[in-house]
Amino acid sequence: MNGLSKSFGSVRAVDNLSFTVEPRSVTGFLGPNGAGKTTTLRMLLGLETPDTGRATFDGKTYTQLAEPVRTVGAVLETAFHPARSGRNHLRVYCRAAGLPTSRADEVLGQVGLADAGDRRAGGYSLGMRQRLALATALLGDPSVLVLDEPANGLDPEGIQWLRGFLQHLAHVEGRTILVSSHLLAEMEQTTDRVVIIGAGKLVREGSIAELRAGADGAGTVLARSPEAHRLAEVLRADGHPVQSEDGDSLTVTGIATADVGRYAFGANIELHELRSVSNGLEDIYFRLTAGQEQYAATAPAAATPQEETR
Known part of the structure; x- marks a missing residue:
């Protein structure tokens, strides 16, 4: 075509x-x-x-x-x-x-x-x-x-x-x-x-491998730390995109696991978990097509305490 x-x-x-x-x-x-x-x-x-x-x-x-x-x-x-x-x-x-x-x-x-x-x-x-x-x-x-x-x-x-x-x-x-x-x-x-x-x-x-490499660069790494926020700041300061940050965990793309470990060690940040995440086609697809849905539903509002007890 x-x-x-x-x-x-x-x-x-x-x-x-x-x-x-x-x-x-x-x-x-x-x-x-x-x-x-x-x-x-x-x-x-x-x-x-x-x-x-x-x-x-x-x-x-x-x-x-x-x-x-x-x-x-x-x-x-x-x-x-x-x-x-x-x-x-x-x-x-x-x-x-x-x-x-x-x-x-x-x-x-x-x-x-x-x-x-x-x-x-x-x-x-x-x-x-x-x-x-x-x-x-x-x-x-x-x-x-x-x-x-x-x-x-x-x-x-x-x-x-x-x-x-x-x-x-x-x-x-x-x-x-x-x-x-x-x-x-x-x-x-x-x-x-x-x-x-x-x-x-x-x-x-x-191919799936080519899409994964194109979407993730060197890969996607999950890190858990009581100082996850500080680790995110260190990574972002050096140009590494932190994909998400939630409580004591974060994921960062385009970087090897060992490199994230070196950043944590250099900043004296305690790590509880550090591993690579292998993204499948579903993850890649939703990342690439985010915001292009024809009909996007809004998330339902959280129930109030009164509603939860009814």
């Missing part, structure tokens, strides 16, 4: 967005609600026309692909005729795409719905519908998959299955996968790289 922008009236949904999805990998596409993720995916799939910029597959837009179904498989939403069986739903798509109807049985087996193929889709659980949508995307045996929240409705076993399935598709079968999700802990385990956007703009992209 190169320089993608899209506005709806006065709302700038996507703003000069550029990033590359690496081949043979799983790339997570992350951002708060209203960040522009779905609009970006719709432009990628030719469902929205960008105001500026291009979204391409090996240099071609989706509408320029000779056989799109054999190049790109997509899941943006789940929609099925409730009276049609899962197998017949897939056969309809096979006929429309000029594919042999035998592909319906093959992809049902791939997504674990072989025994449920003759059941009506209207009786499927949300997780089963997600699997059927994924089966639909796989019908053309595409080299690229674009998936919007494919884990919605899956139980823990289903999420674990999806993780292994996507990694197999990318690392063993060589497909390129772009997947959006709000399940940050799962994205950390599933993806090779992530792209984070906020307010329609690129915030950060890279």
Whole structure:
């Protein structure tokens, strides 16, 4: 994607967005609600026309692909005729795409719905519908998959299955996968790289290790001391950002644990705890996207003593 922008009236949904999805990998596409993720995916799939910029597959837009179904498989939403069986739903798509109807049985087996193929889709659980949508995307045996929240409705076993399935598709079968999700802990385990956007703009992209290094510098250190306030002053005086300070503890970023210890020793400050903190994707994500939520709720007010006794 190169320089993608899209506005709806006065709302700038996507703003000069550029990033590359690496081949043979799983790339997570992350951002708060209203960040522009779905609009970006719709432009990628030719469902929205960008105001500026291009979204391409090996240099071609989706509408320029000779056989799109054999190049790109997509899941943006789940929609099925409730009276049609899962197998017949897939056969309809096979006929429309000029594919042999035998592909319906093959992809049902791939997504674990072989025994449920003759059941009506209207009786499927949300997780089963997600699997059927994924089966639909796989019908053309595409080299690229674009998936919007494919884990919605899956139980823990289903999420674990999806993780292994996507990694197999990318690392063993060589497909390129772009997947959006709000399940940050799962994205950390599933993806090779992530792209984070906020307010329609690129915030950060890279592997989890690269994001952690970029967000934390040399790392994040937790220190506990009865003189935490004085230690914070010493660190700040030398240009080290103290991320938070609460009572007898503080965290400081961009510095090694041993260096914090040396600052404490040099200032004759007693330490009760000193350790590095390994920030996961969730911590990094919230730090990078702070203040970019579309709907930010205020924290509830603390209960008064009278309210607590009612």
